[in-house]
Amino acid sequence: MTHPYRAQPPRAFWKSTIAGKHPLDVADWYVKRFPIDGARIATAGSCFAQHIGRNLRGRGFRYMDVEPAPEGLPQSLRQDYGYGLYSARYGNIYTARQLLQLLQRALRRFTPVQSHWEKDGGVVDPFRPTLEPEPFGSVAEMEALREDHLERVLRLFRNAEVFVFTLGLTEQWLSRADGAAYPLCPGTAGGVFDPAEHAFHNLTTAEVRADMEAFLALARQINPDIKLILTVSPVPLMATATAQQVAVATAQSKAVLRAAAGELVQAHEGVDYFPSYEIITAPFMKGYFFEADQRAVSPHGVKHVMSVFFDQHPPAKGAGGWVPPDPAPDAAEPDAEPPLRPRMAPGVAETAEQVQCDEELLKAFGPDADPE
């Protein structure tokens, strides 16, 4: 007797894939839906997405960074100032609503009423309030930097061929005035919480799906071929604003995100799902990859997740390395803008200036100062 299960591969069966296996020996987690080698890849999402971006960059993929750290800013400070975490300095984007509104803001289709939060004598951007360790000195500075950021975010979405997004949360705080979604509750990292202005909302599966559908439609208006890889962060909620116990709230949040991701994959050929959430949190993994706080994912866990991803997406030989801030324009990308100059080794003018310094020293202080 024949039936559909007979045609299924071994990975479709619990007994052959999971039962009796050591957690680290469980295989076949993921089969890619489309290749990404050679493609311009951008990342965003909750904090777990940082690992994906860092590994894509480190393994020679064409990872986009439209706001790279300035040369001259010490390496040790770059992440503190929001550089190198994602493909742009948008900070953590926890929810689908935030992602949708980011693109809407970049396209100037949405301008939130609340433009800034006050903090410690300065101001922060409500939509990336922890971008830098100190608040900005003025509203004008903060707004200028935000405008500059949004322009680059728009270029990012216009030019990315693959966008990797890690869904992190469903719980979020919204402006009652216009529905603007904040990454953090007002009052926690700037601003003042006011129940008359701010409302808590826990996104439903339908809402996450709708927000992601709206995002995808909008992104494809400016970049018709963009593909999406979704992941769900395995990191539990730090705190819940619901009446539930935090682990219960986490279960709901992750279930909603996972379900929405699954629906999106079913609905769109250009959307893939990578199961970082399952690799870390599946019951048979026994919490093996969580740190002692049962929340942070250990470096071993990250490494294991990434190995699964790169088993399916091996970097091609000779694949492009660092992607310049703006891809070079070509006929297929009428909106692409000229690339920035590549980072320079000392140029002619700089070298000449150094020689002039030596010559000035020689001229003033004599032959003891002759160049090496």
Added chain:
Amino acid sequence: MRILIVGDSHAGPLKRGWERLRAQGGLHGGVSITVHPVGAAHKLVLPFWQPAGDHARITNPRFRRRLSRIPPSGPRPDAIGLSMPFWSGRVVRKMGQQDLSLHGIGGPGRLVSDAVFRQMVLADQQEILALADYLLSLDLRLFVVAPPGYFRDFSDLPRLGPLRLLRLDAAYRAVMRAELAQRAVPVVDVPEACFDRQGFMLSAFRNEDPADTHHGNSDFGALMIGEIERWAVARALSKS
């Protein structure tokens, strides 16, 4: 009063200006100035000194050929003038190469925040500020001698544009001025009369070498030596 001036290549015009004043008998009788080079500015971002008890030992082998310690052995100077902390060229050039700018300048360039720029300046001056802190800890009096501003033919002007160049330089100096103020280190500035209306240095003070677009000349050096002398007398250094 004895004043020691140490610095990058901008100490060159100071030395040449001092020599000219000496030859012309134009030095202030009550102030004794000595000018020593440390090294070229592009190498001052790397470690070049270390603490050595009552002085800073210069560790860069090339620098040591000119000056092995600060202060030099012999009588302690009443004040040490540093001509290194205000030269913005390294950071300004990096900003230009990466097409970066600051809020309020306008025009092209990706913006970095004032705080990020400040960190870039502090990183650029890390070794020099550490040297200043160390010398202050030895109860040596310090002041800073400003280098010339930018000349209109500065090599990176075409890339940066005049407004961005001047504003970045001003921002750099503002960061350093605040750092020095925290340490109660005064600054001997370039007189306003040396600048044109836009803020560029007058070409009368440009280096004698046509290819050199960023150093002053001996006229500039002599003028600044005069400023240092006036500052020293006014501050009555010898009394403190």
